[in-house]
Amino acid sequence: MSNKGKVKVGIIGSQFEADIHAESFRIMPDEAEVVAVASPTPGNAEKLAKKYEIRRVFTDYKQMLAENDIEMVTIAAPNSLHAQMTVDIATAGKHVVCEKPLCMTLEEADLMIETCKQKGVLLMYAEELFFTPKYVKAKEMAEQGAFGKIYMVKQSEKHFGPHAPWFWNVERSGGGVFMDMGCHGIAFCYWFLGRPNIKNVYCQMATHVHADKTKGEDNSICIIEFANGAVGLIEDSWARRGGMEDRIEVYGEGGVTYADLHMGNALPTYSEYGYGYAVEKAPTTKGWTWPVFEELWNYGFPQEMYHFARCVRGKEEPQATGEDGRVVQEVLYAGYQSAGKGHKIELPFQPKGIKKPIDLWLNAKA
Numbered sequence: 001m002s003n004k005g006k007v008k009v010g011i012i013g014s015q016f017e018a019d020i021h022a023e024s025f026r027i028m029p030d031e032a033e034v035v036a037v038a039s040p041t042p043g044n045a046e047k048l049a050k051k052y053e054i055r056r057v058f059t060d061y062k063q064m065l066a067e068n069d070i071e072m073v074t075i076a077a078p079n080s081l082h083a084q085m086t087v088d089i090a091t092a093g094k095h096v097v098c099e100k101p102l103c104m105t106l107e108e109a110d111l112m113i114e115t116c117k118q119k120g121v122l123l124m125y126a127e128e129l130f131f132t133p134k135y136v137k138a139k140e141m142a143e144q145g146a147f148g149k150i151y152m153v154k155q156s157e158k159h160f161g162p163h164a165p166w167f168w169n170v171e172r173s174g175g176g177v178f179m180d181m182g183c184h185g186i187a188f189c190y191w192f193l194g195r196p197n198i199k200n201v202y203c204q205m206a207t208h209v210h211a212d213k214t215k216g217e218d219n220s221i222c223i224i225e226f227a228n229g230a231v232g233l234i235e236d237s238w239a240r241r242g243g244m245e246d247r248i249e250v251y252g253e254g255g256v257t258y259a260d261l262h263m264g265n266a267l268p269t270y271s272e273y274g275y276g277y278a279v280e281k282a283p284t285t286k287g288w289t290w291p292v293f294e295e296l297w298n299y300g301f302p303q304e305m306y307h308f309a310r311c312v313r314g315k316e317e318p319q320a321t322g323e324d325g326r327v328v329q330e331v332l333y334a335g336y337q338s339a340g341k342g343h344k345i346e347l348p349f350q351p352k353g354i355k356k357p358i359d360l361w362l363n364a365k366a
């Protein structure tokens, strides 16, 4: 395996997030190049490979892992597969970039972290909000004292539901919108506040509009109390009409800032006829719409992958790690348990033998 020049990357998956990974490496090509893609449905990996001129294509990711020159593998497959894939990638001696949420259970998180340590490879957690330019700017201002002592941080992500069927199947996803998008908000608040200890978690959730499709919750509210006195407030929805929302609010005794990723990076547009593409999960391009530009850049995906490649070369220290993903996993457990029990859950909260986080809500409700 070469350890100079561009980092050679393999991607597992060929659909939504895999495309984002491939496009991100194309946008920032200096540190890494995608040389292989693996995806089980015949024809799908070929299609992605053709779009991004990726030379090697596999239907079985284990065959891709046998390729000697590949140094880093990104996982863009359903949540229930993350842990096994990570173990396989690390065992093949390659660095791991794992999509959010890290995995299904705390036991899996421990196994992933431990295996990567033992095999001497990095486990990098693909939380792009740590790289989102607007959010990074807000954090820089906070660190310069712009807001004084911060007492509350909010993050919310909302749309009308995911794009692929497996998200609705809690056996494969581990939970509904709290698992899928709450993981972003938990990570964001934790990172923004400088990774303070977490005291407790309170959550409310329900399935308001998609009960025909899923046992998972489609709306959730989560309050995290941090040991430094600050509060994180995380709102997520798969029940929100009108397309995608992703925003933050930061409140300190000396100031406040707001950032809206979509409306804030868009062209207020009216079209009688519609046009090609507005933004992820936009239901229409007719009437009033808010088409974004530089969508992946505004999210921070290319910057994230560039950073991970530099970590593989030892040029930077990972800013988003398996340990961060494990903290998120514990808060997911606590959140589901809180919603089930109807009260705050104190951390540490690390029950053993849970099959998937949502069970802590579903079983408590039953």
Ligand SMILES: NC(=O)c1ccc[n+]([C@@H]2O[C@H](COP(=O)([O-])OP(=O)(O)OC[C@H]3O[C@@H](n4cnc5c(N)ncnc54)[C@H](O)[C@@H]3O)[C@@H](O)[C@H]2O)c1
Pocket (backbone or CB within 6 Å): 012, 013, 014, 015, 016, 017, 018, 038, 039, 040, 041, 044, 061, 075, 076, 077, 078, 079, 081, 099, 100, 101, 126, 127, 128, 164, 165, 166, 180
């Ligand atoms: N960071 C983000 O903002 C973000 C956004 C979307 C998705 N994601 C995450 O990315 C991951 C993938 O989600 P997606 O939206 O791309 O889903 P998707 O359904 O669009 O794609 C899933 C891919 O995984 C592949 N896959 C399924 N089983 C596999 C197997 N056994 N081996 C190899 N590949 C297999 C599928 O063939 C498909 O190509 C999920 O963990 C999701 O939470 C993250």
